[in-house]
Amino acid sequence: MKKTIILMFVFMMTACSANTEPSQTLTQDETGSTIETRFAPPPGFQRAVEDEGSFAFYLRSLPLKPKSAKVKYYDGREKANPGVYIAVVDMPISKRDLQQCADAVIRLKGEWLYAQKRYDEIKFNFVADGKPRYYKDYAKGDYSYEKFLKYMDWVFAYANTASLHDELRPVKDFSDMRAGDVFVQKGRPYGHAVIVVDTAQNAAGEKVYMLAQSYMPAQETQLLQNPKNPKLSPWYELKDGIIYTPEWTFYPQDLRRF
Secondary structure (H helix, E strand, C coil): CHHHHHHHHHHHHHHHHHHHCCCCCCCECCCCCEHHHHECCCCCEEECCCCCCCHHHHHHCCEECCCCCCCEECCCCECCCCCCEEEEECCCCCCCCCCCHHHHHHHHHHHHHHHCCCHHHCEEECCCCCCEEEHHHHHCCCCCHHHHHHHHHHHHHHCCHHHHHHHCEECCCHHHCCCCCEEEECCCCCCEEEEEEEEEEECCCCEEEEEEECCCCCECCEEECCCCCCCCCCCEECCCCCEEECCEEECHHHEEEC
16 A cells, blocks of 8 residues: 555656656757747748748747746846746846736837838837827837837836737637737736747648747746647647647637737
């Protein structure tokens, strides 16, 4: 009896450890400095062909910190990694508790448009009235990066998952998922948002994708692990049903597009 109990205890401890340790993916190149160069698609899959100036191309080209890097909160503290993320996007954040989940999505979209000098297109809705606030109106002719970051903080303070959800349009066909699409729930009182940063497909038409997020409190953007399929992680299979991420659960109807 004692031997049986001991064996059961060892089995339970092993199972718990397997659920909390970071996944050991076979597709990781530790020397890669971007999402594309560090994480190859699963065997038999090819990345979608993206135009060099597109938002999708920008996302897969996001710079990553070294493999050993930990996610930092806005105040410099480190976020522990119990199987949540596999890489950290190398993009400084404000020292205020502002860049949370929806804000990280807004930041990436804004950074891409800013890099393209498409200043007139940089706008995001406020939750109070659902109306957009334009960067060009805020900048008043000062298109410096410092001014852009101040605009971002201003938006972060008055936008959230509810305003982002309503600003985006639903993706009617889940199989049509693209990089740049967003899983977003309004939530009561809190929602969450994660962004699709890359996709790949095989000859049979099956698709996989990767997700990135920030969270609460404000923290650096991170590439998520796949808690339900560690062998595929950080890729997720595109199938109907529940999408389990390490810190939230989404559904196909939560997918929306800028």
